[in-house]
Amino acid sequence: MERHHVLGAETGELTVLGTTARALEPQELTEILAGAGFQTVEFHPGWDGLKFDGSEEWLLAVTR
Secondary structure, rough: EEEEEEEEEOOOOOEEEEOOOOOOEEEEHHHHHOOOOOOEEEEOOOOOOOEEOOOOOOOOEOOO
């Protein structure tokens, strides 16, 4: 979970923005996607020849 606090320079208004990430194992993600109606799931280490960070912790899922 990440939180970013943005203070407006002119108005002094404080805005809080947040993001949350959830890590899933490929099998768990496949089950979730199947439950949503996707019949096939393919996992790839990158997209268009681009690797992520090389740590093998990130995968790209292509679903149909």
